[in-house]
Amino acid sequence: MTKCTFCEGRESDFNPDWVVPEAGGNSCGAIKAMAAGQLNGSGICATIQKEEIVCCPGPDKSSAFAGKSDTPAQAVHVHEG
Numbered sequence: 001m002t003k004c005t006f007c008e009g010r011e012s013d014f015n016p017d018w019v020v021p022e023a024g025g026n027s028c029g030a031i032k033a034m035a036a037g038q039l040n041g042s043g044i045c046a047t048i049q050k051e052e053i054v055c056c057p058g059p060d061k062s063s064a065f066a067g068k069s070d071t072p073a074q075a076v077h078v079h080e081g
Contacts, residue, residue, distance in 0.1 A: 004045035006035035007056035014056045021054070028055035 007014045007028075016029030023031065031051050038045045 001039045001041060004035040004038035004040050004042065004048060006032045006048060007052055010052075010056040010058065013058055018055060020051050023051065031055065 014028065014032075016027060016032065018028045020026055020028060020031060026034075028051070031048055032055070035045065035048045038048065
């Protein structure tokens, strides 16, 4: 299996400094780094990839959460041991 992909092919829309709402204070850059340590197709990878809508919304969309710190988003919980 390959590493978990995050915002692959959408680097022009990727903002590594954006702090993802309800993700424990993690930035998009930190979440991308977490993704690299997971396997594509795993449950953790799928959870992490849900944050792509915030971190790399696409060329025709701005982040749905921009400026709205109270907007709910899927929390990312990664247990490292």
